[in-house]
Amino acid sequence: MANSTTLFTLPDGRKAVDVTENKTLAITDCGVVQNVITDALTITLPATIVGYAYTIRNGGDNATSTPTRSSTDASTIVTVSPNASDMIVGMEVTGANDKDFVNTKATAQVGDELQLLGDGASATGWIVQKVKGIWAKQA
Amino acid sequence: MANSTTLYRLKDGRMAVDVTEAKTLALKDCGVVQNVTIDALTITLPAAVVNYSYTIRNGGVKATSGPTGSGSDGSVAITIAPDGTEYMSGCELTTDASDLVVNTKATSQVGDEIGLVASTATGWLITKLKGTWAKTSV
Numbered sequence: 357m358a359n360s361t362t363l364f365t366l367p368d369g370r371k372a373v374d375v376t377e378n379k380t381l382a383i384t385d386c387g388v389v390q391n392v393i394t395d396a397l398t399i400t401l402p403a404t405i406v407g408y409a410y411t412i413r414n415g416g417d418n419a420t421s422t423p424t425r426s427s428t429d430a431s432t433i434v435t436v437s438p439n440a441s442d443m444i445v446g447m448e449v450t451g452a453n454d455k456d457f458v459n460t461k462a463t464a465q466v467g468d469e470l471q472l473l474g475d476g477a478s479a480t481g482w483i484v485q486k487v488k489g490i491w492a493k494q495a
Numbered sequence: 496m497a498n499s500t501t502l503y504r505l506k507d508g509r510m511a512v513d514v515t516e517a518k519t520l521a522l523k524d525c526g527v528v529q530n531v532t533i534d535a536l537t538i539t540l541p542a543a544v545v546n547y548s549y550t551i552r553n554g555g556v557k558a559t560s561g562p563t564g565s566g567s568d569g570s571v572a573i574t575i576a577p578d579g580t581e582y583m584s585g586c587e588l589t590t591d592a593s594d595l596v597v598n599t600k601a602t603s604q605v606g607d608e609i610g611l612v613a614s615t616a617t618g619w620l621i622t623k624l625k626g627t628w629a630k631t632s633v
Contacts, residue, residue, distance in 0.1 A: 406545075446526035448500045448512055467508055471526070475546045483546050484526025488508040 446484025572600035581618030
């Protein structure tokens with residue numbers, strides 16, 4: 357089943373879209389919270405472009421036979437993967453090209469979030485604007 | 496003792512790092528709340544690079560033998576210094592080149608915060624203010 361394009365409103369008022377399959381982000385995904393609700397998905401960033409802004413959120417994986425958005429902490433691992441020649445920088449970590457950032461499942465909480473802004477620079481790529489929860493850089 | 500690089504989760508979910516010594520911010524400090532827990536520190540901004548963004552928060556001085564996050568109001572003054580002749584502007588706070596922005600100790604509260612994003616035109620734009628911050632000419 358393809359990823360949804362239907363927006364909904366988070367409790368804080370922001371618009372979001374559920375992500376249930378691996379997804380490569382595009383310009384149309386800017387400004388909408390990418391709410392990952394299936395375990396072990398990878399969100400792939402496009403090659404960095406100045407001003408592109410993405411928010412990836414851990415929405416938790418719904419337990420079987422439970423209502424939508426009744427998910428629990430530590431149910432979803434989210435991987436954010438930059439383009440091979442880009443890096444994600446910030447979070448007190450020195451950036452490196454093609455290194456993923458992973459919202460570790462064991463410590464993940466529903467609402468963990470990573471906000472990224474593209475700078476279009478070949479020496480960097482994506483600058484962290486805000487982080488909630490524990491995200492680890494790929495070794 | 497050098498500044499910590501260990502992140503922890505604030506009550507609102509954002510990730511933070513404690514600042515216990517004067518600190519010059521770098522690219523890797525973007526996106527993490529810089530939680531100042533020692534009085535009278537200066538946080539120095541790097542030369543503005545578009546899209547660099549920082550959040551500096553007053554964490555208060557931790558009570559003696561108290562747990563992390565037990566800081567008290569009126570215990571910490573924070574000074575934000577731009578690089579060279581750059582300046583910070585926004586939120587009805589307009590500074591001149593090289594001016595400092597100070598979270599005044601007497602009126603400071605734990606959780607006071609300033610958000611900054613770099614702009615090529617001015618240096619730094621203030622995107623968020625909590626608490627009383629005043630410019631200090633140099």
